[in-house]
Structure formats: structure tokens, C-alpha cells
Amino acid sequence: MTFLIEPKLFAANMRYYRERQSYSIAALAQHTNLTTSALQSLESGTHIPTEAQLAHIASARRVKQEDLILPRPPEVEYYDAC
Numbered sequence: 001m002t003f004l005i006e007p008k009l010f011a012a013n014m015r016y017y018r019e020r021q022s023y024s025i026a027a028l029a030q031h032t033n034l035t036t037s038a039l040q041s042l043e044s045g046t047h048i049p050t051e052a053q054l055a056h057i058a059s060a061r062r063v064k065q066e067d068l069i070l071p072r073p074p075e076v077e078y079y080d081a082c
Contacts, residue, residue, distance in 0.1 A: 005054070005069050011045035013068045017061045018043070031060035 018028055025043070029036045034053060041047040042057075049057065058065045 005048050007045040007048050009071065010049065010069050011043050013070075013072060014043050014057060016072065017063055017067065021061060023061070028057070028060060032056040 018025070023031075025036050025039050028034075029039055032039070032053075034056060038047075038053070039057075042049050042053065054065050054068060058068055061068075
């Protein structure tokens with residue numbers, strides 16, 4: 001599967017899912033077999049992930065690859081009507 005990846009969007013999504021699941025860069029490195037340096041470069045948007053890196057990160061975070069490269073829908077806040 002080939003994707004056109006926008007580095008800054010990927011970086012923001014990668015950070016979002018990593019932090020949402022309370023993972024450090026070091027913990028993600030252990031689950032992806034990528035170095036912390038490589039992950040930091042990806043999360044800063046200075047590098048574009050390879051297809052293999054994208055697959056490893058998505059699998060480790062249990063998200064679809066598309067979740068990492070497409071814009072996330074806006075988060076909705078719900079309020080109690082009472």
C-alpha cells in the first residue's frame with residue numbers, strides 16, 4: 001500500500017496517539033524495533049517514515065496506518081444537559 005505522507009501531519013498524529021496511550025518514545029522504540037533517534041526524527045516531522053516504519057508504528061499503537069497519515073476529525077466535547 002503506498003501513501004503520500006505529509007511529514008508534519010504524520011508527526012502530529014504520531015505524537016497524539018503515542019501520548020494518548022501514555023507511551024514514551026523509548027517504550028515505542030521497544031515495540032517497533034526502531035531507535036529512539038529515528039522515532040524522534042519522525043515525530044519532529046524532519047523525516048518521512050518508510051512503509052515498513054509506518055506499519056510498525058501503527059501496529060505497536062494498534063491504529064490503522066491511515067490514522068497516522070490522514071487528518072484526525074475534530075474532537076467533540078460532550079456536556080451534561082442537566
